[in-house]
Amino acid sequence: MLLTITTTYSPATDLGYLLHKNPARLQSLEIAGGQAHIFYPEATAERCTAALLLDLDPVGLVRGRAGSSGDGFALEQYVNDRPYVASSFLSAALSKAFGTAMNGTCKDRPNLPEQALPLEVKVAVVSAPGPDWPRRLFEPLGYDVQLETTPLDPTRPEWGDSRYYTLQLRHAGLRLQDVLTHLYVLLPVLDNDKHYYVGENEAEKLLRKGADWLPQHPERDFITRRYLRYLAAYVNPTLKRLLEDEEGAEPTLEAEPVDASAITAPVTAETVAADSPEPKLSLHDQRLQQVADEIYQLGPKRVLDLGCGEGKLLRLLLRQPKIEFILGMDVSHQALSRAAQRLHLDEMPPRQRARLDLIQGSLLYRDERLAGFDAAALVEVIEHLDENRLAALEGVVFGQARPAHVFVTSPNADYNQLFEKLNAGEFRHTDHRFEWTRAEFAAWAAGVAERHGYQLRLESMGEEVAGVGAPSQMAVFDVA
Template identity: 80%
Template sequence: MLLTISTTHQPATDLGYLLHKNPARLQSVEITGGQAHVFYPEASTERCTAALLLDLDPIGLVRGRGGAPGEGFSLQEYVNDRPYVASSFLSVALSKAFGTAMNGTCKDRPALPAEALPLAVTVAVVSAPGPDWPRRLFEPLGYQVKVATSPLDPTQPTWGDSGYYTLHLRHEGLRLQDVLTHLYVLLPVLDNDKHYYVDQNEAEKLLHRGGDWLPRHPERSFITRRYLRYKALYVNPALARLLESTEEELPEPAAPETDEASISSPIAAASPAPEPKLSLHDQRLQQVAQEIYELGPKRVLDLGCGEGKLLRLLLRQHKIEYILGIDVSHQALARAAQRLHLAEMPPRQRARLDLIQGSLLYKDERLAGFDAAALVEVIEHLDPSRLAALEAVVFCQARPAHVFVTTPNAEYNQVYETLSAGNFRHADHRFEWTRAEFAAWASGVAERHGYAVRLVSMGEEVEGLGAPSQLAVFARNVAN
């Protein structure tokens, strides 16, 4: 089986640094049942292609194979598709050959793994339930997908196509780490025939590798079930953790249908496929991160950091010297550490970030001395009677120079057809404010503690109802 990754990033040979494989020589690693070879069919400043070729030994596969004696017909153990189809063998090879790249580290070019590159991937061949499934798995992640079918027998066209396909993926701007992770998880899902035992370690591996994208993937249930071989003991808890980690109240309402003019327009037809729409939660995070970026602080607090999604965005802002994430949940902090790969961070990067457990309702000296603090979708999870305690901790005791607070806009709830009147978007919400209620609270906090406040809409607005979320930006008065 053969997988190639190409880029036209300039210089394209940076791909060699990212993969930790020298384009000038062949490199091989041992895997179960054979070897994986890495080589470069082309390596110039304009275009570079890295190839991963698996050479599996059918006899070696049988020696390491479990199963009951006499299973299948007499030659099935030796004559099958395992040596040439992309499967869990390829995932293991990706991990062994490109493990450092998959973890997002590059010793020689530390900043390079964070760059979004134009990347093209070809996998020959993949097994799938049907030609539409590669698209259903990869298109939600922003890829342009082409699937080339293979006939059962070119000399017998009436026999139709086989269940094997050549897969072509293209993305105009994505980290190589993300591409490798997507392939690592989704290729075995398409094949659905793992060569090793599935246990709790596999569930943890799925949550680790898919934690940043799988919770919001429309086929997350299909992916989880096939990756874990339909074992309910592992599938059900994994799905529960994925749903919990979405931190999303409700899916956004469907976008209005495209008008006929845009459908018939030759310009629209020639345009590349649009990037997947960001979830509301990701929009909030990116908007807060952008506000912080424009501010340019050196020390930042993430209050109620959860599993570290905002922390990840803040770590990419090199002007920030130190970030502190705090959450009341030890479990959430453990997942944040795992998702941010704290144990694998280079020392200088690791020194920029700390995660601590604590409550925002009690005075904590560790929260003092920061330039900015963010509370993204935090306050609505508190009983209204406890908001005064949070206000005292954040605005009176910690007193960061700037505070960013987001919360849902209750008026927008009318847009959600499945949400009954009087209900909240999330089962754990204790209240949801209208725009006027949020403005009154923010104004009162600012006046009581010497801050100026600016209110910002978050998300696409609906006339008369506002945007789905709202942001208050507090700036401490110079005199205070």
């Protein structure tokens, strides 16, 4: 199996410093089941590529073992894909070969690990449960994903394609340690097998390696279950800790935690047996991703996140290279401090840091800092205000700031009857001052659009249910 990492950062040979591997010589090291070789097919100031080649011994892989994991037929020890498919063997080799880089350490250039680099990764080959899964795992992290299919038999095209793909990932600007960590976790998830014992240490490793990105990943459940081999004793506590990290601190005026509908169901024997999971996307994650996708389609240069809370939407927006500047505002100083910590604001390279600013402020008062933006998002904000104060918010956002595009989301009260723990008349969160039905939300949005010269589009957020609609709703305002 072969993995290559390429950069065009200037000078590109800084990749050697980051990986702690000299481009001028071949290096080899012993790994479980064989050897890993590190070399550089190209190393110039304009372009540098590091390659990690695994040479696994098929006999050594099964020597002393009663059978391979998931033994499915009598000859599986002799006929299998372990020597060539990217798997936990490659993850272990990444950790051993590039462990210092994965930890973000560079003795000779201490500031270099925080530099966002243009990177291209190619892995030949990966195994996946379907062609959409590499995209579902890597695209939410900001990668451009390209797949090359592998036919079962080039001479028999009627047999179709195999489950093996050549995977190519591109990112316009990301720290190398983040790329290595993503590969370390997600390659075994795609492969869905591990060559070593999965126990509590693996759960801790997943929490540690995924701390900065896994809680917000839309396929969090799928990743956790496959990484921990569907072992409920480790999967359920790990998902609980990830949800706790996602919910974070107490909610503030302009940030709502995960809805009741986002609580992950426990792993059962039935879900394990299916092995074709359609992991439930939490409503919280879906709202953020849907808004981020809408903004991505517009390609704006300057974006406002009003009520940014602890920075979950900001993280998604930072992955969009076309956005030149993002301003996050929240009324809570505590939430802003937590956002700065989650986003590693103090450790960002200067060019990335210049793209983001966090400010404290209220949406009820005119603020000149909000002028001159192409798009603005208010994700689960308005329901935290008294209804009689919405006119002030309307004047600030749509009257004074007046971005070309505004995205407003809010819970759909029609849907509340489906929450078993909600009694009639109760709100989903104690800090909500109101929750509107679809008709009430549409009427408010239509009035705002008419008063300020915007065109209005209403969207559902989450799976729709006949008679009650979707859990959340979104109003999209575009300057007419």
